[in-house]
Amino acid sequence: MGQGRSRGGRGRGRRGGVAPLPEPGAPVLPVGEAALRGLREEGARRGGRFRGLRARGEADRADPPARRRGHHDALAGELLHLLADGRRHHLQRHRLPQRRPALEAGPDHLGGQLQAGPAETHRLRQKDRRRRRGKEFPYDHLVLAVGAQPNFFGIEGVEEHCLTMKGVADAERIRNRVIERFEDATLADGDVPDSSLTFAVIGGGSTGVETAAEIDALITDALAPDYPSIRRDRVKVILLTRGAEILPELDPALRRAARARLAARNVEVLTSAAAERVEAGRVVLKDGREIETENAIWTAGGRPNELLKTLDLPLTERDGVIVDEYLRVADRPGLWSLGDCAAIPNVLAGSEKERFVPPTAQAAVQQGYAAAENVLAALDGREEDLEPFEYRPMGQLVELGSEFAVNEVLGVRFSGLLAVLVWRATYLYKLESPRGKAAVAADWILGLFFRPAAAEIRRDD
Template identity: 55%
Template structure:
């Protein structure tokens, strides 16, 4: 009898533990479906346009600050119903990370927090009536409006880049790069005779964090995933170039970490060319300033970023180079009730020693801007404008992963590299994912990769046959 009782208690305790874990991983929405008022019915309405790091951070912080209040409604409008967790995007190239786990479900996260969401594209702002107009003619009112439209690639007028180069701005771009590598291997496996050098040469232009990570991920894809599946192709025939216009790659890092990264790339036989500028990109080559030519049909552009061109249609003051003009509180100059953050905003850096510069267009900066703008909007709505907070960018460091077993990190002034840095990179970003399902899936993928070699496929539609 005692054994049965103990067994029953053990089973019951296990079930309770699983139930508690399930509730923790699936929090209840702030409002039940029948409780939540329509966005238009709230007394004070905050509309946030853009679902990237800036817009998402602003929305979640605002719902957190207004928890327990029923007078503030938050609406996020974005062209996609997912939030791209940018630090993990390069990992899609090597299939180290599944793209569905990088595309975080935006709608569910916002509804759970108590905000509303609509997938739409901003068309114009009706300043007189305080409404925004989206594609299809739908309009939404606002008392406070946040513009966080992000950025887009800047090709600097270099001929052929836009037409012939792959870009790296999100999940789909990373999948395109992976598929391009696989496609080249499929093509070469069918060739008889001499294989053109351009087929298996990959050129990544831009030696910042994104470009450096992409070059390393291509190496991982080729040597760890594709090599066993294409025994007739010598992976050492694949050439990977990383071009950077500055004297060093990863210019935002300390020189010691730059050297560590450069050594890692050298060991992977990635050819790094610094102080090098592309002059033209054609269908099968990259022409460099000085006359040199790299024969390649596979060019990836990661070298520049500019504000989203859509900001020019909103009737707001724009700095052609840096974005929408804002003051130190992130308010758009001359437009009370409108704020701008992220890559589309020209935000001056007020830190000592950085006077005259602008806050860099990074995910880290956009997240901090989102938190600040949320606090300032709430202060404005409550008539506490004397409590507005100036935005002061506080860089926490830089994490750059170069393969599953190596990273170069600088965190709060502490610099380290190697396997320990790679483990830190993974843990640091894993806990920052907003989707519990993605956390579990990515952790499971990383653990399984310790025992099973990666395998990748190229999924093509019937239109490509």
Template identity: 40%
Template sequence: MAICAMLGHMSAPRQARGGVLVVGGGFAGAYVARELGGRGATIVSKENFMLYTPLLPEAASGTLEPRHCVVPLRVMCPHAELILGSVNAVDLEARTVAVETDEGPQTVGWRELVLALGAVPRTLPIPGLSEHALSFKSLADAINLRNHVLHQLEAADAALDEAERARRLTFVFVGAGYAGVEALAELSDLAEDALRYYPRLRATRRRWVLVDAAPRILPEIPPPLGDYAAAELRSREVEVHVETTLVSVSAGEAVLGDGTRVPTNTLVWTAGVAPNPLLREWSLPLDERGRVEVDELLRVSGHEHVWALGDCARVPNTRSDRPDPPTCQHALRQARRLARNLVGPPEPYGYRMLGQVATLGRHKGIAEVLGLRLRGFLGWWVTRSYHLYQLPLAQRKARVVVDWTVSLFFRRDIAELGQLGHPEKLG
């Protein structure tokens, strides 16, 4: 039980709509509120949108308009109430939470509490990592990475020293899961598209380096598809270092565990995620990784009216011999089951994964669907079709289709918008 003293100093609590309070407006939390429909719910989220993370690499490369890979929560969940803010205390006995908003602290009462706080980038105590590495988890991260890559092209074009130019055109990605592989593939395509406007850089080698401690890249998918992905990347002269760790990173160099020293101004950290650390402050049952322990009904162990799902929970699957991985397709099925359990007799959660998909840049991809393994253009097409199917709201689907259609006929835009959101003050 976690009781915060500040709860007693607030005004009378407002009640969650329908008695259901959803903490977190990511994929899992948003879909719980959406599935509840007219019964209503209250969502507490720092943003007023849900990010569809599988489209993040394409937003970073400019294939998609960034706003098109997010869905406004008020549109997606028209019967839900949204509170922009963050929960900083939970009282499990009084069934209230303390929410910090721009308008000051509020207390919200609930009958059923749903925890869907998601995950944060998993970091390690590597010298220089927090100071010099770039993250790739949020929409802001994707936009920042795109602007950074384009800025490196500009800096390389202005450099008079060949070594400096080469360092600016070297990009290191640590973590060869979905996020790292897809982001590297998309951004390398962006850089190649942009080079037609940088004639001074065409003779300079562009160096892309992918690093992972695992024996192979994309360990989540069947080895033949992972091997194809590695071969495809190597055919583009991407350096793939498996069974290799990052030792240190500075402003101008990354040092790998095999002794390789890579002069670079860009290191992107995509080496996994960890549950939201806020969960440790609420006296909830957690596993060794910090995930909330839930039973097969998605109910938090020892708390009848508290539920958890998504990346922040260890969710047992009755149709699998291991807990669910942190993917959107699992979060969606968990959300559907949890919403049904909130309004009717609770039933165990079980879901057999339909397949796995990943893009490898323009017109290349891999997919395993119902046991059928696809690669190349067909794998790319299936991957895009699956993401389009999963994306909520017809208007968002239409916008994404338009972006994809435009990208078939025109190269990616190379405008760097680093000043976006940072206007100069008057006077």
């Protein structure tokens, strides 16, 4: 583990060294990844020591999470591109940069799983795979940002029979499932049930819409030319939403544009189609309709990480950590929370429906900066300088294939190829790593001239 140092004349860190444990009584701040970005400049200027611990729940052990979204999230959008084009270095772009900025800025960065003791002890223990007991870390302030996991709402059969769209591994599983169905149909000379070639995406939000569009892109652009024996009209992509419209968070004109694009891409949209249960070969809707499919994909919701229930924290009825407008956990001095796992009051809410900040990527980034400033103020004893968090949405971007998107940015609504260019420019801007920016841009340019590969992605483990 490398020792990160501040930029204040002491060097940029050393390779191969082992970071010493903090001096007794020295302030140690495990922080969430979003908060780390906000702490970077201040931590470097002060020459302070921030020990960054990436706390992840059991479900997030292997994969970077695709954020639970009511709106669009750039990382999740790129995971969907992985579904369609299968380039494996998508896996690297969101992991490697996390350590490097931390080392350059001054904080230590430790990857691993953590066990928390009672809140009043202000101690964490890092699990060590090679030892029975891992290292123990005291802290003055702890920022919880452990993310979310899929929410199945107690619907029978969803967890057993549905694929989910949460992270890189999920995108790979969906891609592999589609390719496997084409392989099976080819080996059987087409003698497979229609349910084998029907892909039902449950959830009409941005994740569901983009997932359906990318599955169709994989089928149309990559698989159909390589499997000519399978008639295209036998392969169906169906998008199910319980509401009257898809993308309810968007302007009606953009919703209509998105639905027209899906229709042009052979994606069937069924509205008012709430799932009652999911079986191995079908999805049964509450109105009695049945969708014959062996390939159901669940994108209809998320919930805070189950890890929170083990930490003796004040939680809402939906299991989000209760925090105040300053992101402080109720009745837990020195404890803060942000992101998908926190129920953050929306101080600018115009209605009861908007009383909590939505669990989106852009909200989490803003919370990271706010939490960093407030933690620093608390460390300095400047309680009067704590600032309430005010969420200010910048817009929504939803891509449907490589040539069409619907966007609403700062009140301006537009769709089509221009929207795609804006979406991709925004994504490149948000990437921290210059190498990642170059790799993504190269992917997109190559995609203009070459067909995506129709190959399964298998992990070594």
